[in-house]
Amino acid sequence: MTRTLPSLARYAALLVAAVLTLGPVWWTFTTSLRPAAESFSLPPSLFPLDPDFSSYVAVFEQIRVPLLVLNSGLVTAVIAVGQMLTAAMAGYVFARMEFRGKNALFAIVLSTMMVPAQVTIVPVFMLIRGMGLSDTLLALIIPAIPTAFGTFLMRQYFLGLPLDLGEAAALDGASPWRTFFSIYAPLALPGMAIVGVLAFNFHWNEFFRPLIFMISEQNYTLPLGLVTLQGNLGTGSISVVLAGVVLSMIPAVVVFLFGQRYLREGLTAGASK
Amino acid sequence: MTTDSRSGAVLRWLFLAPTMLGVGVFVLVPIVGSLALAFFRWDIITSPQFVGLRNFTELATDSTVAVSFLNTAVFVVVAVAAQLAIAMLLAVLVQSRMPAWLRVFFRSTFFFPLVLSAASVSILMKYLFNESYGVINWALSLVGIPAVPWLTSPQWAMVVVIAVYVWQNFGFSFLLFVGGLAAVPQEIYEAGAIDGATGWRRFQHLTLPLVSPTVLVASVMAIISALQVFDQPYVLTRGGPGDSTRTVVMVIYESAFRQLEFGRASAIGLVLMVLIMLVTAAQFRLARRFVFYQ
Numbered sequence: 354m355t356r357t358l359p360s361l362a363r364y365a366a367l368l369v370a371a372v373l374t375l376g377p378v379w380w381t382f383t384t385s386l387r388p389a390a391e392s393f394s395l396p397p398s399l400f401p402l403d404p405d406f407s408s409y410v411a412v413f414e415q416i417r418v419p420l421l422v423l424n425s426g427l428v429t430a431v432i433a434v435g436q437m438l439t440a441a442m443a444g445y446v447f448a449r450m451e452f453r454g455k456n457a458l459f460a461i462v463l464s465t466m467m468v469p470a471q472v473t474i475v476p477v478f479m480l481i482r483g484m485g486l487s488d489t490l491l492a493l494i495i496p497a498i499p500t501a502f503g504t505f506l507m508r509q510y511f512l513g514l515p516l517d518l519g520e521a522a523a524l525d526g527a528s529p530w531r532t533f534f535s536i537y538a539p540l541a542l543p544g545m546a547i548v549g550v551l552a553f554n555f556h557w558n559e560f561f562r563p564l565i566f567m568i569s570e571q572n573y574t575l576p577l578g579l580v581t582l583q584g585n586l587g588t589g590s591i592s593v594v595l596a597g598v599v600l601s602m603i604p605a606v607v608v609f610l611f612g613q614r615y616l617r618e619g620l621t622a623g624a625s626k
Numbered sequence: 627m628t629t630d631s632r633s634g635a636v637l638r639w640l641f642l643a644p645t646m647l648g649v650g651v652f653v654l655v656p657i658v659g660s661l662a663l664a665f666f667r668w669d670i671i672t673s674p675q676f677v678g679l680r681n682f683t684e685l686a687t688d689s690t691v692a693v694s695f696l697n698t699a700v701f702v703v704v705a706v707a708a709q710l711a712i713a714m715l716l717a718v719l720v721q722s723r724m725p726a727w728l729r730v731f732f733r734s735t736f737f738f739p740l741v742l743s744a745a746s747v748s749i750l751m752k753y754l755f756n757e758s759y760g761v762i763n764w765a766l767s768l769v770g771i772p773a774v775p776w777l778t779s780p781q782w783a784m785v786v787v788i789a790v791y792v793w794q795n796f797g798f799s800f801l802l803f804v805g806g807l808a809a810v811p812q813e814i815y816e817a818g819a820i821d822g823a824t825g826w827r828r829f830q831h832l833t834l835p836l837v838s839p840t841v842l843v844a845s846v847m848a849i850i851s852a853l854q855v856f857d858q859p860y861v862l863t864r865g866g867p868g869d870s871t872r873t874v875v876m877v878i879y880e881s882a883f884r885q886l887e888f889g890r891a892s893a894i895g896l897v898l899m900v901l902i903m904l905v906t907a908a909q910f911r912l913a914r915r916f917v918f919y920q
Contacts, residue, residue, distance in 0.1 A: 363719050370716055371735045374793070378738070380761060381750045393759045439648070442641035450638050458646065465653040469854045469902060471875045472895040475888050476659030477652055479670075499648020529634040558743030560857045561875075565883055576745035580861060583749050591753050598746045609741040613734065616741070620798060621805050 378602075385409070385596040392592035408596035412582065415593065418600065420571065421578040425557060426604075428493050428574060433552040435498035437545040444507025445533060445541070449519065459508070466501045470561065478565060492566040493574075497556060503548040506622055510544030511537065547619040550612035557604060575601050664893040669886040681893035691894065693869045694877040697784065701873060702852045705788045709796045709848055710841070716796075717803035718829065733804065737797045744794060744857035751790045752777065752862055780870035783863050787871050791858050795851070799844045806840030807833070835918040842913045846906055853902055874898050 380397055386404040389411070412418060447459050477496055478487075486492045514537060522532045563574045573581070582597045609616070664681050668674035685691045720732050739747065754761050755776040763773045776782045810833065818832045834841070856875040859865060865872035865880075874894065882891035 360723075363722060364724075367716065367719050367732055370712075371732060374735050374739060377747075377750055377754060377793075378742075380754070395759065395761070395764045397761045397764070439644040443645035446638050446641045450634065452635075452638060458642070461654070462645065462649055465649050467850070467902070467906070468653055468657060469850075469875075469895075469899060471854060471856075471878050472660055472899045473653060473656035474878070475663060475882050475892050475895070476656035478882070479659070480651070480656070496648070496652040499645045499652065501649060501653075504645055529637045533637065554741055558741075558745070560743065560745045560860075561879075564860075565879070576743050579749060580745055583752075594749060595753070598750055601746050602742055605741045605743070609738065613737075617737065617801060620740075621801050 381595045381598055385592055385599045387592050389590035389592045392590050392595075408590070408592040409600070411590075411593045412597045412600060416578045416582045416597065417570075418578075418597075421573055421575045424490060424572060425575040428490050429553055429556045431494050432497045432556050433549045435494070436500045436503045436552045437549045439498055440500050440503030440507045440548050441538065441541055441545050443504045444509075444544075445511050445537060447504070447508040448511035449537070462501050462504055466505070474562075474565065481566065487566060488568040488572055490572060493556075493559075493562055497552075497562075500548070500552070503552070506548055506619065507541065507544055509622065510541055510547075514540050543615075546612070547615045547622070550608060550615040551619040553608055553612070554605065554616060557608075660892045660895055663889050664896055666889045668888045670888065671886075674889075677889065681889045682897075684890070685893060685897065690869055690872065691877055694872045694874050697870070697872055698853060698855070698874045700784065701788060701791075701855060702849060705791050705795075705852050705855075706845065706848045708788070708792045709799055709852075710845060712792065712796045713799035713803050713844070714841075717800050717807055718833065720804060721807045736800050739794045740797045742794065745861055747794050748790060748858050748861035751786070751793075755786050777863055778867055780867050783867060783871045787855075787859050787862055790862060791852070791855060794858075795848070799848055802840055802844045802847075803837065806837040810836045838913075838917040839919060842909065842917050846909050849905055849909070850902055853898065853905070 383398045383401050384392060385408055386401040386406070387398055387408075388405045389408055392408075443462070447455065447462075481487050481492045481496070486495070518536050518540075519532050522536055523529075527535075558576060559574070560576045560580075563577050567573055567577060570581075579594075579597050579601055583594050663674075665676060665678060666674040667677045667681070716732075716736055720729055720736075753759075757763060757773055757775045757778060760776070762776070766772075766774065774782060776786045814832060814836065815828070818828055854875055855873050856879065859871045859873055859876060860879075863871045865876050875898070878891045878894050878898070881887045881894065
């Protein structure tokens with residue numbers, strides 16, 4: 354068969370790319386299971402034959418892991434739920450209701466997607482200070498709940514739902530509230546899941562805003578904690594820092610496994626429609 | 627007015643309120659605020675001082691700012707080109723004939739780095755690229771290449787920052803390309819095969835034009851996000867050695883929150899925003915010539 358050789362090359366290329374993609378993560382995991390004293394030694398460990406969990410214990414001693422997880426979890430969860438609700442509400446109005454100025458309002462919301470956070474960060478910082486919220490978790494939460502991208506996604510989602518369901522309900526005398534809450538909101542749950550998973554992924558990993566807003570260590574989120582863990586140790590032990598990195602990855606991996614489909618749909622939806 | 631349409635109006639404004647209020651307070655007002663602040667010198671502590679255009683004119687003569695724009699330009703060009711090329715190559719390979727489970731495996735693998743935080747990724751990469759005990763130099767030593775000072779030499783530091791960024795982000799373009807390729811009708815390839823289009827020619831004359839709308843979207847998104855790079859250079863190099871990996875956003879951060887020069891930070895932010903708008907507009911103009919809609 355003449356096709357065999359090119360397809361071999363194809364698999365070889367894909368395999369190399371897969372090893373390069375997963376390799377660093379695998380190395381992180383196996384090195385975190387090495388005794389701290391051996392963390393620098395080469396060749397790198399490929400298989401955790403004799404796992405040593407002392408680095409994980411050390412992480413808990415050096416940084417306040419439960420507090421960091423609690424802070425990150427709280428911030429991420431409130432933002433995710435807040436975005437799901439507000440995006441669904443605004444998206445529904447933009448998709449399903451007619452009123453004067455609707456297109457202009459929607460255009461304003463859309464255009465804010467293109468403004469980089471760094472351009473507005475200084476005035477937002479001052480607003481937060483003015484509201485007396487600096488160095489509180491609310492400083493991260495409140496500005497992140499209104500979501501232009503989420504609103505856009507939910508509008509697209511509602512546009513894809515059948516129109517006649519709502520019309521039939523209205524003919525039967527259902528109020529706009531009932532039409533929304535008993536017909537469209539339940540149907541929109543998969544779309545809201547997309548918004549929620551995207552928000553989770555982004556804000557669990559967020560670094561720039563927490564770095565600016567959080568001053569006291571008791572308000573640090575996990576990415577900030579990891580960077581300080583690395584700073585505290587200098588080059589003392591890689592294993593301990595990498596154990597921290599692995600711990601921080603666990604929720605991301607869980608979301609990846611369960612929310613993969615939603616994440617993928619959310620990330621590509623902006624591009625295809 | 628019937629009670630129904632009145633309750634409809636209440637629902638409408640109540641449902642819109644959180645989003646419109648949020649967008650207004652946390653995006654629109656801050657843009658105006660940034661514009662105003664850019665004309666002042668202000669350190670938050672003492673009262674602001676009007677300086678006219680000085681924040682802008684000083685940017686032109688500030689060598690750190692100039693270097694940061696140059697670094698960002700180099701970063702964007704190289705990182706985006708690499709990201710799109712790698713993503714396209716892998717998307718074409720994954721979409722060719724193979725068992726379904728294998729395709730799912732590769733797709734998930736290339737998508738995986740996207741879910742990790744840039745801070746974690748940068749920390750682990752910092753160890754992999756360490757000059758004396760890093761795995762990368764160890765692997766190179768096996769084939770006789772002497773240790774490379776990856777993060778401590780100005781030339782290599784930018785290479786590492788780009789490599790780490792591309793490693794984490796190529797999956798995004800990859801996902802878009804996989805979607806674009808899946809939408810290409812198979813008959814076109816069959817017709818092309820009759821005309822003898824195979825391999826590179828097939829890719830150049832059939833595949834690429836057919837997915838060109840996706841390429842446009844992927845490149846617009848990749849450029850916008852690359853122009854805002856911060857996490858990777860901050861964690862990997864803190865902008866150094868020297869200023870070799872200092873990006874525009876790092877200078878905004880340092881001006882505002884390290885040196886307390888809020889006016890200057892606002893001015894740089896505005897220049898960055900205008901740049902993003904110009905680049906995006908230029909891309910859509912170029913697209914008129916190169917993007918082919920079926």
